[in-house]
Amino acid sequence: MSVTSSTALDSQLTTTWGPTNSYPDGPLVMSGYTSRLWPHESQPQFWSKYQVWEWLQQVLDIHQIDASSIPFQNFDMDGHQLCSLSYQDFIRAAGSLGPILFHSITELKWSGQYHVEIGQLDLKPELDYSCPFPDVSFPPGEIYDPSLHSLAPVASPTPSSPDIKRSFSRPHQVKKHNPRGTHLWEFIRDILLNPERNPGLIKWEDRTEGVFRFLKSEAVAQLWGKKKNNNSMTYEKLSRAMRYYYKREILERVDGRRLVYKFGRNARGWRESEK
DNA sequence: AGGATATTTCCTGATT
DNA sequence: CAATCAGGAAATATCC
Numbered sequence: 001m002s003v004t005s006s007t008a009l010d011s012q013l014t015t016t017w018g019p020t021n022s023y024p025d026g027p028l029v030m031s032g033y034t035s036r037l038w039p040h041e042s043q044p045q046f047w048s049k050y051q052v053w054e055w056l057q058q059v060l061d062i063h064q065i066d067a068s069s070i071p072f073q074n075f076d077m078d079g080h081q082l083c084s085l086s087y088q089d090f091i092r093a094a095g096s097l098g099p100i101l102f103h104s105i106t107e108l109k110w111s112g113q114y115h116v117e118i119g120q121l122d123l124k125p126e127l128d129y130s131c132p133f134p135d136v137s138f139p140p141g142e143i144y145d146p147s148l149h150s151l152a153p154v155a156s157p158t159p160s161s162p163d164i165k166r167s168f169s170r171p172h173q174v175k176k177h178n179p180r181g182t183h184l185w186e187f188i189r190d191i192l193l194n195p196e197r198n199p200g201l202i203k204w205e206d207r208t209e210g211v212f213r214f215l216k217s218e219a220v221a222q223l224w225g226k227k228k229n230n231n232s233m234t235y236e237k238l239s240r241a242m243r244y245y246y247k248r249e250i251l252e253r254v255d256g257r258r259l260v261y262k263f264g265r266n267a268r269g270w271r272e273s274e275k
Numbered sequence: 276a277g278g279a280t281a282t283t284t285c286c287t288g289a290t291t
Numbered sequence: 292c293a294a295t296c297a298g299g300a301a302a303t304a305t306c307c
Contacts, residue, residue, distance in 0.1 A: 184282075217294090228304095230283080236295085241282050243297065258291070258295055 044108045047079025057190070059104050060097075067186055068269030070094050083109055184241050185250050187224055188212075189263070189270045210252075210263035210270055217259055 047055070056075055060067050074093035075082065082105060090098035090105075182190070191198050192212055201220050205211040214220055217235035225233025242261060245251035249264040263270050 228282085233283085237283060237285090239296075240284080240298085244282075255296085256291090 044079045044105055045083045047082065049076060049078050052077060052079055052082050053194070055104075055108075056101070059101060061182070063100060065097065067182070067190060070097055182227070184224065184238070185245055185263075185267055186269075187227060188220070188261075189267065191220070191223075192270065205260060206262075207272065210267070211254060212261060212263075213257070214259040214261075 044052075044055070052075055053072070056070065056072065057067065059065075060070065071093070085093070085102075085105075087098070087102050090102040092098070094101050188202065191202050192204060201216050201223070202212055202214050205213050214235070217239075221233045221235040221238045222231075224238055225231055242251060245264070246253050249266045251267065252262040252264040254260045254262045
């Protein structure tokens with residue numbers, strides 16, 4: 001397990017990751033975090049609420065399940081609590097997705113080292129979970145506080161074993177046709193919903209109304225591009241995609257204010273209470 | 276294989 | 292002036 005990548009952070013901090021694909025394919029995957037992980041961070045029972053949240057995101061992502069299809073508030077707990085849930089608890093908390101989550105956490109509980117050598121579940125090697133939203137556009141010098149990393153290390157826990165994938169009863173209706181995972185609006189929403197990982201990229205203007213504003217438009221575009229394995233993404237292009245959402249009412253128009261958008265009636269999972 | 280969906284890419288023109 | 296906003300058109304990438 002070439003935990004190498006030591007300098008992954010450095011490169012991320014600088015600006016790099018965008019250019020050439022930092023994600024060829026193959027085992028590589030696990031990034032620099034691995035080496036920075038504290039033993040606790042690799043053991044679910046010691047996870048913070050945030051890490052639990054992150055684990056959820058990863059499992060959903062790997063299974064290409066829409067993030068809005070699970071009641072996140074049911075998992076507003078730390079790792080200790082999470083680990084004490086029974087299979088039935090998972091069913092109650094996540095319905096048909098319960099088995100998947102249960103299996104994942106069970107695996108993790110049994111292997112505090114899951115993050116090592118997992119690089120090749122037959123899943124795409126595209127997991128960029130380990131990226132704590134490096135802020136690309138930052139001009140050299142003003143990188144985002146490295147201390148943030150200590151908050152979101154976990155990252156690498158690529159939900160363990162390959163068999164997790166399909167082993168359990170395949171809940172039906174679990175995923176639709178996504179042009180490669182998450183939709184743009186969901187990607188944006190998730191950044192918004194995860195302040196710890198949002199080093200000033202996007203900010204809520206009006207939380208209850210669903211109004212938000214891009215603070216670092218190009219950085220967000222770079223991140224989006226990274227997720228789509230497209231290093232030439234720009235805000236110009238990303239915004240075109242955003243504008244298409246108006247018609248579908250996933251976004252509502254907010255004119256006059258530059259870089260400001262608002263979630264529409266067809267955007268789900270962004271409200272504090274909802275879902 | 277082919278259509279549908281969701282962007283991505285490009286572009287011209289208007290605003291801020 | 293540079294950055295955005297607006298959309299139309301056409302090209303792509305995935306999905307099913």
